[in-house]
Amino acid sequence: MFNVSHYKFGRFFDATYGSLTALEAEQSFPFGVKRVYYIYEVPDGTRRGFHSHKDLHQMLICVHGSVKILTKTPYEEEITELSSPDKGLYIGPMVWREMYDFTPGSVLLVLASEHYNVNDYIRDYKEYEKIATDFLKSEVK
Amino acid sequence: MFNVSHYKFGRFFDATYGSLTALEAEQSFPFGVKRVYYIYEVPDGTRRGFHSHKDLHQMLICVHGSVKILTKTPYEEEITELSSPDKGLYIGPMVWREMYDFTPGSVLLVLASEHYNVNDYIRDYKEYEKIATDFLKSEVK
Numbered sequence: 347m348f349n350v351s352h353y354k355f356g357r358f359f360d361a362t363y364g365s366l367t368a369l370e371a372e373q374s375f376p377f378g379v380k381r382v383y384y385i386y387e388v389p390d391g392t393r394r395g396f397h398s399h400k401d402l403h404q405m406l407i408c409v410h411g412s413v414k415i416l417t418k419t420p421y422e423e424e425i426t427e428l429s430s431p432d433k434g435l436y437i438g439p440m441v442w443r444e445m446y447d448f449t450p451g452s453v454l455l456v457l458a459s460e461h462y463n464v465n466d467y468i469r470d471y472k473e474y475e476k477i478a479t480d481f482l483k484s485e486v487k
Numbered sequence: 488m489f490n491v492s493h494y495k496f497g498r499f500f501d502a503t504y505g506s507l508t509a510l511e512a513e514q515s516f517p518f519g520v521k522r523v524y525y526i527y528e529v530p531d532g533t534r535r536g537f538h539s540h541k542d543l544h545q546m547l548i549c550v551h552g553s554v555k556i557l558t559k560t561p562y563e564e565e566i567t568e569l570s571s572p573d574k575g576l577y578i579g580p581m582v583w584r585e586m587y588d589f590t591p592g593s594v595l596l597v598l599a600s601e602h603y604n605v606n607d608y609i610r611d612y613k614e615y616e617k618i619a620t621d622f623l624k625s626e627v628k
Contacts, residue, residue, distance in 0.1 A: 364529030371521050379520045380512050388505030409594045410551040453550045
């Protein structure tokens with residue numbers, strides 16, 4: 347769907363040493379990393395997210411456990427289950443997202459293209475719908 | 488010790504939504520992030536690392552479970568237990584490191600200042616000892 351894509355990363359696996367996945371900024375995915383955050387200790391049944399960004403590019407990776415991600419525009423929606431440290435979900439600008447079904451102990455790692463900027467968030471779905479509809483009209487010819 | 492320091496990061500905690508720790512590159516720690524990697528599914532009893540970098544800056548965070556890190560120069564050594572997602576261990580250039588006591592399911596996240604460069608590694612301890620002794624003589628006056 348628009349501004350959402352799925353990545354399968356490499357994994358250096360060794361029976362003695364374990365697994366390692368390495369991501370090179372601007373090479374493994376098409377943006378630089380200015381912010382890294384991770385979500386953890388999420389209580390059972392929690393649904394979070396409920397926002398879109400105006401300009402931010404993000405890569406979501408569930409490095410432990412699993413989580414489901416709903417991505418949505420006024421025209422389409424998709425559900426992605428992140429259940430392996432070598433799977434990535436890229437979410438670009440103007441996509442609504444909700445995260446849910448965090449398994450106990452799950453850790454969702456997010457790499458973001460910009461530093462935190464409160465003005466880049468759209469947190470009201472009605473407002474998002476209006477802005478995104480206008481945006482996607484000009485974007486998708 | 489030389490080129491090793493301990494960080495305590497913030498944590499946005501909410502009883503409903505869970506915890507989130509956010510790291511701003513070049514602000515939360517003094518380098519930009521060009522590479523992100525994570526080590527996982529490490530078998531019980533494994534000890535890994537056994538190298539130094541010549542120029543790389545790294546931040547190590549155990550985002551799930553716990554792990555111990557030995558950092559060492561020819562003149563001093565230290566053991567750090569990373570057991571919480573809000574603890575970080577900075578390791579700069581010319582420090583030998585070994586990682587061990589990975590708990591089952593633990594995930595060690597590493598943020599690195601440069602892309603992968605095979606020539607930046609020193610993997611032989613005797614060679615490291617020699618280079619580091621010369622390096623630290625000029626560094627520590």
